[in-house]
Every structure is written in structure tokens, then in C-alpha cells.
Amino acid sequence: MSAVTLTEVSKSYGSVEVLRNINLDIEKGELVVFVGPSGCGKSTLLRMIAGLEKISGGTLEIGGARMNEVPPAQRGIAMVFQSYALYPHMTVRDNMAFGMKIAKRPKGEIDKAVENAARILQLTPYLDRLPKALSGGQRQRVAIGRAIVRDPKVFLFDEPLSNLDAALRVATRIEIAQLKDNMPESTMIYVTHDQVEAMTLASRIVVLHGGDIEQVGTPLELYERPANVFVARFIGSPAMNMFPARVTAAGPDGTTVEIEGGGAVAVPIPGRAEDVGSVVKLGVRPEDLTLTDGPALYSGEISIVEALGETTLLYFTPEGGADPIIAKLPGIHRLGRGQTARLSADPAKLHLFDAEEKSYLYR
Amino acid sequence: MQQLFWALGTVVIGVVGCAGYFYVSNLVLDTLLPGRGPDPVRAGRNINRANLIRPWLFLAPAILALGIYLVYPVIESVWLSLHDRSGQNFVGLSNYVWMLNDPGFRESMFNNMLWLLVVPAAATGFGLAAAALTDRIWWGNIAKSLIFMPMAISFVGASVIWKFIYDYRAPGEPQIGILNALVTWFGGDPQAWLTIPFWNNFFLMVILVWIQTGFAMVILSAALRGIPEETVEAAVLDGANPIQIFFRIKMPQIWGTIAVVWTTITILVLKVFDIVLAMTNGQWRTQVLANLMFDWMFRGGGDFGRGAAIAVVIMVLVIPIMVWNIRRANAEMKGH
Amino acid sequence: MEATPATKSPLTLVTHLTVLLLVALWTLPTAGLFISSLRDKDQLAVSGWWTALSSSSQSLQGRTGAAPDQKEENGVYVITGNLLGDTAGRVSAFGTTSREPEAYEAGAAADLGDGATLTVGEDGAYRLESPVPFESKRGQRVFVTAEQPPRFTLDNYREVLRSEGIGRSFVNSLTVAVPATIIPILIAAFAAYALAWMEFPGRALLIAAVVGLLVVPLQMSLIPLLRLYNGVAEVFGVPAKTYLGIWLAHTGFGMPLAIYLLRNYMAGLPREVLESARVDGASDFEIFTKIILPLSFPALASFAIFQFLWVWNDLLVAIVFLGAQDESLVLTGRLVNLLGSRGGNWEILTASAFITIVVPLLVFFTLQRYLVRGLLAGSVKGG
Numbered sequence A: 001m002s003a004v005t006l007t008e009v010s011k012s013y014g015s016v017e018v019l020r021n022i023n024l025d026i027e028k029g030e031l032v033v034f035v036g037p038s039g040c041g042k043s044t045l046l047r048m049i050a051g052l053e054k055i056s057g058g059t060l061e062i063g064g065a066r067m068n069e070v071p072p073a074q075r076g077i078a079m080v081f082q083s084y085a086l087y088p089h090m091t092v093r094d095n096m097a098f099g100m101k102i103a104k105r106p107k108g109e110i111d112k113a114v115e116n117a118a119r120i121l122q123l124t125p126y127l128d129r130l131p132k133a134l135s136g137g138q139r140q141r142v143a144i145g146r147a148i149v150r151d152p153k154v155f156l157f158d159e160p161l162s163n164l165d166a167a168l169r170v171a172t173r174i175e176i177a178q179l180k181d182n183m184p185e186s187t188m189i190y191v192t193h194d195q196v197e198a199m200t201l202a203s204r205i206v207v208l209h210g211g212d213i214e215q216v217g218t219p220l221e222l223y224e225r226p227a228n229v230f231v232a233r234f235i236g237s238p239a240m241n242m243f244p245a246r247v248t249a250a251g252p253d254g255t256t257v258e259i260e261g262g263g264a265v266a267v268p269i270p271g272r273a274e275d276v277g278s279v280v281k282l283g284v285r286p287e288d289l290t291l292t293d294g295p296a297l298y299s300g301e302i303s304i305v306e307a308l309g310e311t312t313l314l315y316f317t318p319e320g321g322a323d324p325i326i327a328k329l330p331g332i333h334r335l336g337r338g339q340t341a342r343l344s345a346d347p348a349k350l351h352l353f354d355a356e357e358k359s360y361l362y363r
Numbered sequence B: 001m002q003q004l005f006w007a008l009g010t011v012v013i014g015v016v017g018c019a020g021y022f023y024v025s026n027l028v029l030d031t032l033l034p035g036r037g038p039d040p041v042r043a044g045r046n047i048n049r050a051n052l053i054r055p056w057l058f059l060a061p062a063i064l065a066l067g068i069y070l071v072y073p074v075i076e077s078v079w080l081s082l083h084d085r086s087g088q089n090f091v092g093l094s095n096y097v098w099m100l101n102d103p104g105f106r107e108s109m110f111n112n113m114l115w116l117l118v119v120p121a122a123a124t125g126f127g128l129a130a131a132a133l134t135d136r137i138w139w140g141n142i143a144k145s146l147i148f149m150p151m152a153i154s155f156v157g158a159s160v161i162w163k164f165i166y167d168y169r170a171p172g173e174p175q176i177g178i179l180n181a182l183v184t185w186f187g188g189d190p191q192a193w194l195t196i197p198f199w200n201n202f203f204l205m206v207i208l209v210w211i212q213t214g215f216a217m218v219i220l221s222a223a224l225r226g227i228p229e230e231t232v233e234a235a236v237l238d239g240a241n242p243i244q245i246f247f248r249i250k251m252p253q254i255w256g257t258i259a260v261v262w263t264t265i266t267i268l269v270l271k272v273f274d275i276v277l278a279m280t281n282g283q284w285r286t287q288v289l290a291n292l293m294f295d296w297m298f299r300g301g302g303d304f305g306r307g308a309a310i311a312v313v314i315m316v317l318v319i320p321i322m323v324w325n326i327r328r329a330n331a332e333m334k335g336h
Numbered sequence C: 001m002e003a004t005p006a007t008k009s010p011l012t013l014v015t016h017l018t019v020l021l022l023v024a025l026w027t028l029p030t031a032g033l034f035i036s037s038l039r040d041k042d043q044l045a046v047s048g049w050w051t052a053l054s055s056s057s058q059s060l061q062g063r064t065g066a067a068p069d070q071k072e073e074n075g076v077y078v079i080t081g082n083l084l085g086d087t088a089g090r091v092s093a094f095g096t097t098s099r100e101p102e103a104y105e106a107g108a109a110a111d112l113g114d115g116a117t118l119t120v121g122e123d124g125a126y127r128l129e130s131p132v133p134f135e136s137k138r139g140q141r142v143f144v145t146a147e148q149p150p151r152f153t154l155d156n157y158r159e160v161l162r163s164e165g166i167g168r169s170f171v172n173s174l175t176v177a178v179p180a181t182i183i184p185i186l187i188a189a190f191a192a193y194a195l196a197w198m199e200f201p202g203r204a205l206l207i208a209a210v211v212g213l214l215v216v217p218l219q220m221s222l223i224p225l226l227r228l229y230n231g232v233a234e235v236f237g238v239p240a241k242t243y244l245g246i247w248l249a250h251t252g253f254g255m256p257l258a259i260y261l262l263r264n265y266m267a268g269l270p271r272e273v274l275e276s277a278r279v280d281g282a283s284d285f286e287i288f289t290k291i292i293l294p295l296s297f298p299a300l301a302s303f304a305i306f307q308f309l310w311v312w313n314d315l316l317v318a319i320v321f322l323g324a325q326d327e328s329l330v331l332t333g334r335l336v337n338l339l340g341s342r343g344g345n346w347e348i349l350t351a352s353a354f355i356t357i358v359v360p361l362l363v364f365f366t367l368q369r370y371l372v373r374g375l376l377a378g379s380v381k382g383g
């Protein structure tokens, strides 16, 4: 049964439409991550699910029931805010208990729920402290604890880690992953613009861009078979290289393209005869490029070398001032600026996008 | 008119004089202790010395003003309160003894306590309500501006406004004071409100509450807006209704500001003088300390000893708040 | 947040109504004063300002013409005229004795005995008829009850400005307020800069002292300063109550707030700006005049408004240090005097009161933003 269902959901502020026709089905027990560049509407979508923003159009169902008009507290959700949103005048214990107190639950039950959440998050020693006497990571755990106490059907996280420093962020990310493992029944929706968080935590990722869903899929699906250029370049770091190319032959077994100012290559993606002659984009991830002495996909003068030890990044400046071409080679390579390098790639790892920047796979 | 030109002339002279003082004294300092010169050691020493002196040059006029108009009078008042009416002969504590037995003083003290209980509470309460409510409606800013307006009106002006409201005509005549008009409209008898002992105190307090509510509202409204939005949203998710959110989430986060508003109004109440003078001049048992003191200053040529003693009492009542303020300011500076 | 569906409830309506009530309570008193000050003084005396737009019923007294005015018409002696004179109005009733001023309806004929009758029409026109000639040298006394339309006039203002000394006091108030607002600013600004940005021993103590002096009641200062002023006056043979004296007094009393406000504001200015100026070789004096003063404009404006309102509205300092003689009374003092001497003459009081509050109200409505900012700087910090 699906935990959360969005049907044709849209949102506008006055005449500005910030989300359009969002359709999404989230299964029980999933951890779905919303990613996308800043301002794409991730928070807005999450807050609509929470009931903090009105839904302008479409329907939201949680646990099979329509929720558009249901007050936030009765939707069976809990939310963890980026800024923690702890009540500064209450102790950790009271912070976690507040919702249950409002609901007038018996004291014994409240205490039990609070102690349980505190134990899970190792907050027991801090229960009687005020939030200002806690570190950032501890505050974030209290915010999560407050959500756990509510025992919600759906957990909502809005960039919960972005106020933490790099090391703590990794640690807390792992804690959240463990938390999810310990609560396999619970559904979580997690907003971030950090793709590492998205890739490591998600059972499915929803990529949002300018108010539309670009693609929904498991992390590896998005990586291996991006639906369009936006997703292809958004997932993976450094971003996928795009070579302008022309289709020279196409058939059910594959498509042959000729790179502008480079070689020709046969890609094992089925094509259509009418595509011959059309201009396309050939996508190659930097990590899929290798140095070669044979026929090259691309060859050019190295403009920058970044040696990171475990990998070496080579930057090329293509003619015409387009985005730089990047190759990510494992290990150490003694190459310098100005040297010419020849690059090739395994045809199975090549991507083809048509003029609308949609992947050939999905036409 | 001539008088006005004269006043403007003073402004110019005063400003030029002040600016001149600062400029010249600063110049003199720079010439006496030049910070540049062939001998770098000496120049450095000069700079250090000049830096020790300069703050005091900047501060001198202010310290002088504070000293003459506030510090010296406080000490002198205490000293005078131990003297007789002319301020010449030492009489020990007898002014204070007199005070304790004086029915006028006891009445004032009682009334002042009443003012202290009612006015800060009422003004802060109304101000908080106005702040919370106006923040939720689209014409809130206009409403705020109107509620804030009495702040600009003098106590005397406000007294006239309210005296007009309390105006009394004999029963049967048309009432032009709105309060009595309402009372008669509901079938009651018109009252001379200001002459009804005990309750008339409240009719005077209304004026100060009316003036100060705007002040409380402005400050509390800013404090309410300073509350992080997310805590309120979190409370919404926790199922709190708007009233619970206000009392359990918002109020506790602005206690500090409420205290500031409360104490500020408290200080004002202790000094309240104009309203009582204009409305009743202390008759019908509405006397308060500040007006009593004013009475003693001028009554029958003036009794400086007793007047000063009453002033000292007002000062003593202010001291706890003064200490609290200083502590708060210190804590805040350490926080910086 | 406000868009939260759950908070859209009947509460919204209650909120609107409550705020409306609050606003009414906080504006109607002033509105009443203002409206009354514009009303005709006879109407003001007999009806509340809330009836200002409806016509008011007034009892008037008049006399008919006397024997010389009579004419003979068909053997009846007649005197005609109008009791209301030029004033507009509608007579509803009239009478000929003070005991029964409303004995007859308009248009009815009153029997005056000896066959004489009096008719008063709605427009106030009367007709006195008698079969025998009138002989009395004085006309008949007539009481009429007339409905008069609302009348608004500036007469009250003319009167108080001319004969009640309000005009004079207005000039006095300005004379006190302008220098007493401007002089303290400069003095306080230098001190505030020293307290905010210069390092010297005793700084913290001085700041604490300023905070403490902020709440010292004015009452403490009155007697010692009065004695001091009298002493100085005696020694130098000058009057004790002068404008200079009150300007300095207001400067002294306003100093703690001025220093406190300005210091708080200046301390909040970005340190980098000052440091880069210092690296550029600016001296403290230059930093102050070229950087701090211009940047502190909002705080200076806030304080100026405060001080102006406070000085303009002050009563105590003015009567103690400027005196209560007629020629030196400021507006507030004048108003208190009028309350005593003209307590029942609301046309005088309302007009005078409005003149005293109109300047602060103008300042308030035009510069409200700075006022609010100043209030917040003064109290909310650390709250």
C-alpha cells in the first residue's frame, strides 16, 4: 500500500507557479529523497505534505486518505527542520513531549515514548538540559527525537544536516541511515541538495527542477540511465561530459554518431532510421573516460591537471567556449599542462540525448 | 517671533560651540603630543598617551552634564532630605518621621502602589494583545499606528482629552461626556467620576494605560516577530492550536522583552505627575508621590526638606529596577 | 505560515473585531476632542460630539418688536419679524413664559389675553396680532425651541490663539524645544563614540553609570537644581528662570538616553569599517566625523524625535525652571492653567488641547519609522 500519493499536485504563489503537476507514489517503508538545485521547490513540496503550505491544486493522500484539508497535526507526519526549530524555553524532555502533552496523552505513556526516543538517539544524559546547552549535532538529534516520539506514519526531513559541519554531517547521515534500518516500517521523505546524501540514503530519488519532476528512480538508475541531460549532469560529480555529435547510422542494434571534431563511435542504444543526420549529444561520465593510444573519442590539449592522489582530474577546454571536458582517471598520472591526451570510453557506458535533451533510452 | 530667532541663534551658537570644543581640544592634543616625528619611539609614546587622554576629551561635556544635572542632585537631595524647610538646618531623620505619620504621604504611597500594580500590567497586557492580534490581519500596520498615536500626546493633552470623556452634567441635562452619556443611555445616573474616592484613581490610570499601550505594543510586536518561524511551525505540527501556540510557545520566548516593557512603564508610573496635577491636583484622594512632592516644593514658599525626602522615596523605589537594568546591560556587553 | 489551512477559522473574524474595538478605543478620545474643537460653542455646550452631524435642539430666547413697529391691517394691529434672525434653524415649539417654554407647537397661535395672539412659524417668523394698538415699549418675550443644523467653525481656534495666550505659549514651546533637542545630540554623540569604540580604563563603569542614570527620577533633581540656579542667579545678578537654564536642564536630563541609544547603535556598526578607516590613517576625530556620524543618522534621528516629543510634552521641567508667569508659560503649562480657570469652557479647552498636540502628532505620523526604531534600540536589546 502506498504511504503517500501525490496526484497532479501544484502550487502557486499568486500568479507564480512554483510546482506543476506533481505525480508521485511513495510506498510504505521507503526513504525517498527530493533533490534539485536551490529554489526548485523541494521545501515547498515537503511543506505541502506536512500541511504547512496550502495545496493549490491536485490531491495529497497519506495512508490512502485525502489530506488536503486535514490540519498538520492530524496527518500522521512529523517534520525535522533545517534550523532544528527546538523550543528554546523547554528542556529536551519537554521539547520531545510537547506534542503528546498537547494531545493530552497519559503521563506514563509520554515518559515512555520520550525515554525510548532518547535511548535510540543516545540523548538520555541530556534530557533535562535546555537546547542552548547542546551542540549542533545534539540539537539535531533532539529534533529527530521529537519526530520519533510522535510515532508518525511519515517522517519529513528538510535539509536536516545542512547546518552541521562536514564531519558531523557524515556521522549524522550514517545515524539517519541506521535509524531507518531500525524502523523498516516507517516512511521517510528527505529533502537535500547534496547528492551524496541523496545517493547514500535514498531508496528512491526524486529529481526536481524548476517546479517539475525530472526523474524518479533508485540512485543507480539515475546514475546509469538518466532520463535527460539535466539529471545526467545533476547526478554524479564532476558532471557528465556532453559532446555535440551527429547521427551517421541508426538501427535496432545501435546508433553510430560522429563527434564534432572527434572520432566516430557506435553506441549500443537502439536508434531510428529517421534520426540519421540529426544533431545529438553524446554523454560520457568523467570516470568512464580512459587514456588510449588507439582511436580516440576525443583528443585535446590538457588545460588543468588536478592530482588528488586516488584520482587525477584532467580538464580540457573545447573550442567554442562550451563546458570543459573532464576526465577522472584512477591513480596518479604524470601528465602536465599543454600535453595532448587521447581519450576513449567503453561504448556500453555512453549516453545519447536527442535535441530536446531527452535520453534515447526513454523516447 | 524675535524669540524664535533668538532660539535658532542659540542652536547655531550651541552647535558651533560644541563642534568647536571637540575640534579644538582634539587639535591641541595632536599638537602637544604629535604622533609623527623624527623619533619613532617618542612618536609611539605620544600616540599612546594621546589615546589615554582623547576619550576623556570626547566624554567631558557629557560627563559634566550628567554630573550637574543628575549625579550631584541625587546626592544633594539625600542631603537636603535631612534638613529643614530652608535647607539650612540639619534635622536628622525628622522629615522621614513626619512622612510616616502624614496622612497625605500615606495616601500617596497607597495610590502609587495601586498605580504600580495596575498600569504596567494593563499597558503590557493590552500591548501584547494588540501586538499579537495586529500581526495577523492585513490592516495591522494601520491599526498599530493608530494605537501607537497617543504616545505622541502630552500627559496634559491626554488629561484634557479624558477629562472631556469624564465630563459630568447634572442628571436630566444632556451629557456631553461620552462616559456619562453611555451610562444615562443604559438608564444609569450620571456620575462625577473624578470625585469618587478610590475608583477615581482608576479613571486617572486609564489615561496612562491609554498612552503607554502603544509603546508596549511596538516593542512586543518586534519581539514576537523575532521568534523563529520554525518553532511555531513545529508547534503546529505538534497539534497546538493558535491559543496554545501563543501562550506556550511564543510568550515564553519573549519573557525578557515583557520584563523590559514592564519595568520601563513601572519607572514612568513612579514619576507620574502631570496627569494627577491636571485632572484632580490630588483632590478626592488621588494624590501620588510625584505630585505631593511638587506640592511641598512650592506650597507656602516651599519646604525643601520634605520635598527632598519624598523625592528620595521615589528614588528608593526605582533602585531595584536600576540594579536589574545595570546587570542586564553588563551581561549583554559580556555577550558581545 | 499564515497560509496554514488549519488556522483559517472563526478566530480570524474575532481578531478583526477585537482589533477594531481596540483601535476605536484608542482613537475615539482624540477624535472626540478634535471634532468638538471645531463645533459651534453653543452646540458644543448642549450636545455630545458624537451628535455633531445631526441637528441639535436648542432653547433660545427672543423678543418681538414693540409698539413702534406695529402696523394696522384691516383694523388689526400687527407686528411681524423673525425670532431666529440670520441663523438657520427650524422652530419646533415656543412659549411665552420661562416656566413653559414649549407650550405651543410651531404654527399654533398663543393666546396672550385681551384678544392678542402670537403665532411663530417653523422658520422663526412670528406674527403678533391685537385688536387694540400695542403700547408697551418692550416687545413680548418669546421662548423658542429650535432645531439647528450642525455648525462647524474655526472660531474656537481664533479665540484661543488671540485671547487665551495659546499663540504666545506656542512660540515659547518652540523656543524651548528646538535648542533642547539639538544641543544634546552632538554632546552625546561624541560620548557615545568614546564609549563604543575607544579603549580606556573605566569604560565599563561609565556605561553602567549611564544605564543607571537612565532611570533616575526627575524629581530627584528638581530641588537641588532650583537651589543651584537661584544661587548662580544671585551671584551673577541674572534672572534664575531663563531659556538658557531650561535648555541646559533638558540637555542634562536627556543625556543618559541619548548616550545609551547612540552607543548601542554605534557599537553595532561593523568593526571592519572602522578598522579599515584606521588602517587608511584616519584619526579618531576623523573616523567619528566622517564615518560614524553619517552612519549613525538613523539613531540620531530617533533620539531627536524622542527628545523633541519629550521636551514639547514636558510640564514639570518647564514650570520649575521657566516659571509659571504668563509670558513664559509653555503650551502644557498654559493648558493646565486653562483647565483650572476655564474648566467648563470646552470650546476653549478642546481647541487649546488640540493646538498643543498637533505638532507632536505631525512629528509622529511623518517620522514614525524612526521613532519605532529608536524605541526598539532602547529597549529590546538583550530582551
Ligand SMILES: Nc1ncnc2c1ncn2[C@@H]1O[C@H](COP(=O)(O)OP(=O)(O)OP(=O)(O)O)[C@@H](O)[C@H]1O
Pocket: A013, A016, A018, A036, A037, A038, A039, A040, A041, A042, A043, A044, A045, A193
Ligand atoms: N511565500 C512565497 N511567495 C512567493 N514565492 C515563494 C514563496 N516561498 C517560496 N517561493 C518560491 O518558490 C520556489 C521554491 O521554493 P523552495 O523553498 O521550495 O525551494 P527549495 O527547493 O527548498 O530551495 P533551497 O534548496 O534553497 O531550500 C522558489 O523559487 C521561491 O522563490
Ligand SMILES: [Mg+2]
Pocket: A042, A043, A044
Ligand atoms: Mg528549502
